[in-house]
Amino acid sequence: MTLPPPAPLHADLAEGPDGGRAFWLTARDGVRIRAAHWPGGTKGTVLMFPGRTEYVEKYGRAAADMAARGYQTLAIDWRGQGLAQRALPDPMTGHVGHFDEYQRDIAALMDMAEALDLPRPFHLLAHSMGGCIGLRALMNGLPVASAVFSAPMWGILLSASARPAAMALSSLSRFVGMANRYAPSTGPASYVADAPFAGNVLTTDPEMFAWMKRQVTEHSELSLGGPSLGWLHAALRECARLAMLPSPGIPTICALGTAEKVVDPAPIHLRMAAWPKGRLDLYPGAEHEVIMEGPEVRKLFFDRAAELFAASTPQKA
Template sequence: MMAPAPFYPEIAEGPDNGSCFWVGTGDGLRLRVGYWKATGRTKGTIFLFPGRTEYVELQGRTAKSFADRGFSICTIDWRGHGLSDRVLSNPVTLHVNRFSDYQYDVAAIIAAASAVDMPKPWFLLGNSMGGCIGLRALLSGVSFSACAFTAPMWGLRMSRVQSVVARPVSWAAQVIGQGERYVPGHDGNNYALSNPFEGNRITRDPTNYEYWVSQARSKPCLQTAGSSMQWLHQSLLECGHLSKTHPPDVPCIAFCGEQDGVVDIEVIRDRMNAWPNGRFELMPGARHALLLEVPKIRETVISEISDHFESIQIAV
């Protein structure tokens, strides 16, 4: 039996039937999984793999949009995120020992979804860092009928100088025992609470930015801060390894914002150009968090993902 875990529906603003429970990983951590089951006839379940710093409640509005279209949603607090076990004694630092550790988390959410009988077919929606984790899961044989990605972290956007020094400097930090130090430019402050809407790199929509800010104010226990040097090094290694792989034979659609300052748009475009049954869309005027963007962009992305999954559901 899986034990119930805390869930804050009043800040999530998702469907009325959201639930969370604890799951264990193969390497001994306790994680929080959340789900919303669509009422009535369902078109399947979307596994929403969140981005860096995200957590279950931040997916509430997205879950509502997909539930209104007939999909159930299953999501997770990755290790080091939300209410899942934090990796370091400094709990706000985003850190991972090896990027492959996130695959323990994938195995946990898949097992949990089976245990609560989440309806099939199953689809993958990977956002940002969740897109990196999700692609590795697909390549490792985790079965989804179709997939979609929003701003997937298949490469980090950096200046030419940053791209030259980031890997050796982050590697050296690990070697000399400084892997837990913050990446330059990161610190112990939560992004939403320390950056005003004006000039933020997340979204152009003030309402959805305030949605995150208000959650951060009311539930600091869910929040994280900057990333460690080891997280950076492990992420760069994983992106490099993924760049050498062939796309899986799973129908795919991917979106990226034209103004995204976090991920490498050209890496995403190149991968999608090589993806069988793949399609890439660059959203004009959008920033990084497409699922928190202005209504026109957000609704377009959600609608096209829903249509993509529904077309596969019909064929299953």
């Protein structure tokens, strides 16, 4: 199978393993996305599903952590973010019409994994919005041996009073030509680029926060602003639909910081309490990005992930 064409990779900012490279992929609906591969061993390959606003360079250090444990990493820029093709004239608006669009990106990524002949088994590591996309992919039969979720977006954190209004407004937006507008209280600004470390909702580690900020300030083309009303409607619908479905029987760990302020923790607790072969790991004091916390938390997270991956790997006869 022919390799896809090469794409830019800001290796100096990613700080991933040596030999990392990126490729342009084309989803079946013609949307161009980007994916990155980092080498790292022969135990298997980690499929890295980032969150909303994110891009492959943000997971270079995670790829280095997985490489140290014997795993290669394949990460993706979802459509509408990173260097992937953006849907709207305002490139800072995060937009899709339906979450099924992201499954087309996964199909292109799996074709790339086949073209690169990456070591198996595959394992899923999915953060935030990537956790929502990843859960649907597991239900669709994504060929992985195990899965690790980090603060998955299985519910959007809204107050009880705001939820009906958000659903009504986002639904109405489709019929009155407002689907491309920013969701309330959001706009074109990048949270990571603009927010100070003090009071941020992503990490308690100043060095990791500074590293993320440096990426989007030195390469502003990677950054993204708020979601569209169309994205909000699609996300609320997808979370509601997933909540009605049973969890797959795949070995799974879900990591959640006890200071979570971005996604709704309640659906995470409910699903993991009933997940066959599933476990919820709580990280005291950690915020939304457990993967981007301090060294001790990150080591524990990746050690646990590697233990699950090894335990889920079929033994050769």
